[in-house]
Amino acid sequence: MPEFAAALTRAGVDALWVSRPENVRYVTGFTSPEDGKALLTPQGAVLYTDARYTEQARLESSAEQFIARPPATLEHAAERVRGLRVGFEADALTVAALDDLRRFWPDATLVPTTGILETLRLIKTPDEIERIRQAQRIADEAFAAVRPLIRAGAVERDIEFAIEGEMRKRGARGWAHGFIVAGGERGALPHGHASDRVLQDGELVTVDIGAVYDGYVSDMTRTVRVGEVSAELRRIYHAVLEAEEAAIRAVRPGVRAADLDTLARDILTGHGLGEAFAHSLGHGVGLAVHEGPSLRGTSDDVLEPGMVITIEPGAYLPGLGGVRIEDLVLVTEDGYEVLSTSPKEPV
Ligand SMILES: CSCC[C@H](N)C(=O)N1CCC[C@H]1C(=O)N[C@@H](C)C(=O)O
Numbered sequence: 031m032p033e034f035a036a037a038l039t040r041a042g043v044d045a046l047w048v049s050r051p052e053n054v055r056y057v058t059g060f061t062s063p064e065d066g067k068a069l070l071t072p073q074g075a076v077l078y079t080d081a082r083y084t085e086q087a088r089l090e091s092s093a094e095q096f097i098a099r100p101p102a103t104l105e106h107a108a109e110r111v112r113g114l115r116v117g118f119e120a121d122a123l124t125v126a127a128l129d130d131l132r133r134f135w136p137d138a139t140l141v142p143t144t145g146i147l148e149t150l151r152l153i154k155t156p157d158e159i160e161r162i163r164q165a166q167r168i169a170d171e172a173f174a175a176v177r178p179l180i181r182a183g184a185v186e187r188d189i190e191f192a193i194e195g196e197m198r199k200r201g202a203r204g205w206a207h208g209f210i211v212a213g214g215e216r217g218a219l220p221h222g223h224a225s226d227r228v229l230q231d232g233e234l235v236t237v238d239i240g241a242v243y244d245g246y247v248s249d250m251t252r253t254v255r256v257g258e259v260s261a262e263l264r265r266i267y268h269a270v271l272e273a274e275e276a277a278i279r280a281v282r283p284g285v286r287a288a289d290l291d292t293l294a295r296d297i298l299t300g301h302g303l304g305e306a307f308a309h310s311l312g313h314g315v316g317l318a319v320h321e322g323p324s325l326r327g328t329s330d331d332v333l334e335p336g337m338v339i340t341i342e343p344g345a346y347l348p349g350l351g352g353v354r355i356e357d358l359v360l361v362t363e364d365g366y367e368v369l370s371t372s373p374k375e376p377v
Pocket residue numbers: 207208220221238249250251309310311312313319320342356
């Protein structure tokens with residue numbers, strides 16, 4: 031585990047108490063988000079979980095394991111952390127859990143940290159990329175299977191349900207996030223989760239879906255039309271598409287993520303839609319649907335080969351509707367590869 035040891039050294043700690051489920055999985059392979067913690071040291075990770083998971087932990091993880099419930103877990107770890115500077119994930123640990131660490135580890139110096147493992151997770155290994163590819167393949171196939179159902183008279187929640195079923199049939203083991211199926215005026219909600227609303231002719235529908243495959247997720251959005259839509263909705267759609275395609279073409283190693291956001295935002299501003307683009311251009315995708323790098327205007331992140339990101343400009347107009355188009359993109363040595371293959375239908 032040389033990269034873990036170096037990451038601890040860079041952060042100025044001797045060990046890290048890992049409590050964020052994706053990070054526990056990253057350092058131990060153990061997948062249960064219910065009860066899993068890890069103590070990471072330069073020598074390796076110790077996995078802590080309870081007896082419900084004894085067999086699962088043995089099957090999934092080659093890390094040293096201690097099966098118990100707190101406080102026995104913390105008492106066990108106390109022996110290992112005596113005299114050490116121990117980082118904890120300041121953005122994941124509850125105040126109550128931190129109090130427990132203070133109580134059970136009086137001989138350790140507890141250090142708030144952020145991003146130690148998230149920084150390593152920015153660059154995906156070939157194996158991680160393959161799992162993300164599979165998650166995206168499942169989403170593309172499910173979207174194609176369900177596309178004919180997105181028509182006047184359909185209920186948003188039924189579309190969500192159908193996509194879930196199609197994903198399961200193709201090997202998904204869960205959803206990257208609550209699906210967004212937002213038709214008509216609801217399209218103005220960037221996170222308009224599927225509702226009981228019935229789709230009608232003349233509206234756009236935003237469909238934002240992602241599958242989980244072997245722990246890794248995908249994320250993609252298509253906006254499709256139901257019947258013929260107004261010239262104004264077509265204009266907005268093409269403005270968002272222009273911004274999206276331009277941002278994708280600009281993806282390559284060395285590019286500042288913030289500059290990509292600016293590029294897309296400037297195009298939408300040129301179409302009078304700058305204010306309507308209410309979120310960042312995109313984000314990294316991996317064990318979590320939202321992870322680094324951040325493609326936000328204030329981001330310091332710089333693209334590197336092996337990053338998997340979304341490019342997803344949108345325009346949201348209350349009372350009228352909205353458009354978002356999102357692709358999943360791998361940063362390669364010489365540019366990019368778009369992993370999502372669902373067609374962008376003419377609007
Ligand atoms: C509920 S998860 C949403 C998944 C979606 N593809 C997504 O990431 N969205 C939808 C609109 C904005 C964007 C988002 O939430 N971005 C985050 C990173 C932000 O803070 O801008």
